[in-house]
Amino acid sequence: MGRNTRKRRMPLATKVTAGAAALALGGGGLVWANFYASAHEDGGHNRTKSRGAQVATINCPDVGQKLTKVPRQARRGVAKELALLDRQITDAYTRLAETRQAQAGDAGYVDNAILGPLKSKRTATLDRIGININRAGGTAPRDLGRFARCQGVPVEQPDGDDGAGQDQDNGQDQGGGGQDNGQEQGNGGQAGNGPVADDFIAIEDVQPNSRNLPNGLAANGDGGSTGSFTTECGTNENALRNSDNVIVAPGVSNGAQHQHDYVGNQANTAFASDEDLANGETTCRNQGDRSTYFWPVLRIQDGTQDIDQGQPGGGQDGNVGKIVAPTDVELKFVGNRTSDVVAMPRALRIITGDAKAFTNGLNNANTAWSCTGFEDRQVTDKYPICPEGSSVVRTSAFQSCWDGQNTDSANHRTHVDFVEADGTCSNGFQAIPQLQVRLVYDDIPAPRIENGQVVNPFAVDSFPEQLHKPITDHNDFINFFDEDLMNEMVDCINSGQDCQ
Known part of the structure; x- marks a missing residue:
């Protein structure tokens, strides 16, 4: 059985006050x-x-x-x-x-x-x-x-000794003292549950190539299967959104307690069966791709509200502000550095990142925030403040090793895994095409930090208690490529071609 987490020495750092118990990991x-x-x-x-x-x-x-x-x-x-x-x-x-x-x-x-x-x-x-x-x-x-x-x-931000260490230090300096700053402000945010000034960092202050989470390792490289397959599925022009999660909470309305953007399959609800999804319409240019791709929405907390301000998943769950759709969505599948890839099974479910990473710790965190023109600078636990002419970027690299048997697992983690540092799959797992998702947002104005407080912040939708922290970003995928198109993808990647 493959691992669902990777050991790291960076838990949530805690500050113990009188009478308070130490923060338990997990x-x-x-x-x-x-x-x-x-x-x-x-x-x-x-x-x-x-x-x-x-x-x-x-x-x-x-x-x-x-x-x-x-x-x-x-x-x-x-x-x-x-x-x-x-x-x-x-x-x-x-x-x-x-x-x-x-x-x-x-x-x-x-x-x-x-x-x-x-x-x-x-x-x-x-x-x-x-x-x-x-x-x-x-x-x-x-x-x-x-x-x-x-x-x-009581709790502090995750310690910056691993992953985005440089970013963490810069953010605390900028915010006037990290936790103390957050205490003075309360929980921040338009709904009183985040984000705060310390959740932001100017992208120019991020060191290039400083992000070091193992979950960020790309599967492909100069050897093995070097091709790629790009599918074009739009930017959610249909504004298809709901606060369900058919992977984690099937049959539960508002199971995510935050809104998702969907591209690809249009039959997405908590109550959709595999057959419903297989027969659903798709926004993908190639109709052989009926897969579903979804991620939590971004909102600008500028005092305005969206249509869900009084609804579950929206204002009722602390998610407030104007929803901003991505202006560009890139969905690319790549190969493995050491071997060929095999076809994904129909209805394979993969979640990358952790919607509860602020409280669970970083074992499953897989966040990458950046700005156009600065994408060699990525942060895991800060939202980027982009300079004029630059846009916010979110990227996700999915697990690309599969146990060869299961399309899902009880905790939605153990049937897939990330590659090892050398690019191989461990524990008898097989290499599958790695999905890489890049989202660009041209319509997000840069927040400002004034007197230790953030003005007009943007934030990812989250469970209320996660305080809209950037580390909670995540991405979801369910494979419904038809067999012929999946085989075409595999052949393309294994032969070193770039196809779409």
Whole structure:
């Protein structure tokens, strides 16, 4: 079985205040709110600070990533319960945001009024997940209940010792002190849940070739299968968007709690079957490509609202501002540095990046933000501020090693993997064409940092508790190339041609 994560020494860095537990890695949801404390340690020096608005979080284990063995017939039922866990975190976030005064006046309020009830709800949901698995002939983990408890903790941005290290330092200097800056501002953003000034960096301040996440490794190179296949599917001119996710939360309306842009297949809803998708219309120029490509939308938080301001996935889930569609979408499949590639199976599902990377840590993060004219400078945990005449760019490189058997897996990770550093696939996996997605946005004005605050920021849609952090960017793909076109793609890549 292939790995679904890569070990790194860069967890979320934490700042421990009096009475707060250390941040547990692998958490599924950090919920930020005002949490009253009169003193804390800062930078190794004891200092007393009177603050009525100190940032705090709730850290809940991401149960979905821990369930690697779920019988097929139980997966839809388990997915619905996992979506309910996400909703429970969101509800806790909302309650935290609405009870700041009560928290300031009662040191036990968060534990008694928020964490306690949340644990009870999660316990019941986890019990149902276990029942679903056992009834389908599987064996549920005996200790599922240990994932019920959530912790209230303060948190900082991920440490910059790996990945975008240079970018992290620059961003903190620019923002006036990283976490302290965020505390003074609250959670920032038009809806009060991000982004903040420290989430942005001028692209000129990013060192070239500094991004070093292994997930960013391209599969192809000078050897092996050197060709490419480009498919043209438009820029979502149809404005097809919803807050579903048919991969992670099939059968659950608003399962993503944020809006996605779709190109390619037009039958995308949470309730679409494989047959629905196979028979759906497509925006792709080559009608043999009925694959679905989707990613969270970008919004400009300039005080305006979009049509979903009061709707699930939009304003109800903290996603506010004007949606901006990409002006250019490039979908390219490339080969492997050491071998030929094999055809992808019909209905293969791949997710790259992690919508909960701000709370889960960087194991599955795969973000690349840049600007046109500066694409040798990429950041993982900052939004770029592009100079005049330059446009925001988002790029994603998908996993390109497949286990040879499964089109999906229980946690949507373990059936595919990234190549090793030398370009090979490990654990008996087979090389498949690697999808690379490049999105360009000409219509995003550069945000400004004024007095430590960001003016007119843009941000990716996210789960509310993820605070619209750039590290949570992600991209999704379901393969519905017809057999002839898929074989044409494979032949093209293996023979070193560039086709479309």
